[in-house]
Amino acid sequence: MLDLRNVLSPIESANGLPNACYTSDDMYRHEQESLFTNNWAAIGFGKDIAKPGMVKPVTFLGIPMLLVRTRDGDINVFQNVCRHRGMILVDTPQQLHGPITCPYHAWSYDLEGTLRRTPHVGGPGIDKIDSLKHCDYPLITVRSHIWRDIIFVNVGADAPDFEIAADSLVSRWCEFDQPVFHGGTDSSIIFTLDCNWKLAVENYCEAYHLPFIHPTLNTYSRLEDHYNILDDGGFAGQGTTVYQPQITDDGRHFPRFAALSDKWEKGAEYVALFPNVLLGVHNDHAFAILLTPEGTGRTVEQVEIYYADEAACNDGYADMRRTNTEMWRTVFAEDVGVVEGMQRGRSANGYDGGKFSAVMDTPTHHFHKWVAQELSARAN
Numbered sequence: 001m002l003d004l005r006n007v008l009s010p011i012e013s014a015n016g017l018p019n020a021c022y023t024s025d026d027m028y029r030h031e032q033e034s035l036f037t038n039n040w041a042a043i044g045f046g047k048d049i050a051k052p053g054m055v056k057p058v059t060f061l062g063i064p065m066l067l068v069r070t071r072d073g074d075i076n077v078f079q080n081v082c083r084h085r086g087m088i089l090v091d092t093p094q095q096l097h098g099p100i101t102c103p104y105h106a107w108s109y110d111l112e113g114t115l116r117r118t119p120h121v122g123g124p125g126i127d128k129i130d131s132l133k134h135c136d137y138p139l140i141t142v143r144s145h146i147w148r149d150i151i152f153v154n155v156g157a158d159a160p161d162f163e164i165a166a167d168s169l170v171s172r173w174c175e176f177d178q179p180v181f182h183g184g185t186d187s188s189i190i191f192t193l194d195c196n197w198k199l200a201v202e203n204y205c206e207a208y209h210l211p212f213i214h215p216t217l218n219t220y221s222r223l224e225d226h227y228n229i230l231d232d233g234g235f236a237g238q239g240t241t242v243y244q245p246q247i248t249d250d251g252r253h254f255p256r257f258a259a260l261s262d263k264w265e266k267g268a269e270y271v272a273l274f275p276n277v278l279l280g281v282h283n284d285h286a287f288a289i290l291l292t293p294e295g296t297g298r299t300v301e302q303v304e305i306y307y308a309d310e311a312a313c314n315d316g317y318a319d320m321r322r323t324n325t326e327m328w329r330t331v332f333a334e335d336v337g338v339v340e341g342m343q344r345g346r347s348a349n350g351y352d353g354g355k356f357s358a359v360m361d362t363p364t365h366h367f368h369k370w371v372a373q374e375l376s377a378r379a380n
Contacts, residue, residue: 053111083140
């Protein structure tokens with residue numbers, strides 16, 4: 001195990017995480033257990049299974065999982081395997097009009113995971129036997145929670161309830177405890193990054209790079225208009241005091257979230273909820289970014305943009321949604337070269353994790369400390 005004590009030092013004397021945390025396969029496996037299995041991590045979005053009966057297979061930590069929208073509109077997460085022979089149940093996203101049926105021997109489960117049919121289990125034409133009680137063999141449930149349409153799971157099942165684990169951020173943004181509406185196909189962005197997932201988190205946390213990497217954004221949301229956000233509840237980021245909602249030449253603007261305080265008239269905040277969700281809130285829209293690690297040096301970044309009112313998702317706002325999406329696409333694309341450049345830099349054996357700015361890098365240092373604390377705690 002790496003010696004991470006210096007990462008935990010006060011920022012004035014601390015170094016960042018060592019290179020191995022970004023390049024070592026052994027460390028990658030260790031953090032999958034320590035950071036992802038034992039905490040609440042995101043695996044998808046409710047908008048991808050928007051209608052009752054919709055299902056979507058995903059793989060997380062090597063485990064095949066199935067996202068399911070029930071007839072009542074709730075979301076369940078199961079391990080995507082039949083309880084009979086371990087066959088994968090669903091291999092493509094789809095709309096089901098009946099039960100979840102195994103393609104191997106046709107054992108079937110309802111959308112709540114209950115085993116309903118076991119054809120010929122007792123011989124031809126005999127669908128039930130005393131030694132196999134359906135109630136004893138439901139699909140394997142994965143502990144899950146939905147917040148702001150993000151599907152979180154706790155694979156280790158021993159983390160505090162999500163409402164407790166994320167209480168500080170939920171409370172901070174309590175004014176945004178309102179329905180959100182996904183903008184549709186024009187409100188999704190995907191990047192595939194040649195970098196370790198942690199570098200995407202670190203870059204997102206801080207505004208220090210704003211004038212150098214985002215020169216256009218910096219003309220109306222300057223470095224000096226930003227403030228840092230830190231919290232012991234597992235998040236860090238930054239905010240701005242000069243957010244300017246989009247207004248078209250003919251005076252149209254997106255509907256706003258209801259009953260927000262004055263802080264949000266020109267305020268916006270951008271926070272990384274550890275380990276793998278990046279969030280942004282504004283008075284008229286929000287976004288969530290899911291980071292999916294695919295090895296030490298590869299990360300899929302899925303950006304989804306949401307609006308305060310369902311009306312913003314109709315054709316009358318299509319031009320504004322496209323403009324908003326392209327603005328964010330440009331901003332996030334400007335970060336790609338930075339995170340990939342830092343990944344390449346982690347091959348320099350003389351690099352010691354770096355020296356932090358005690359003023360500008362506090363969110364990044366906060367994330368490094370969280371990683372070091374989690375890795376060290378699980379190693380003991």
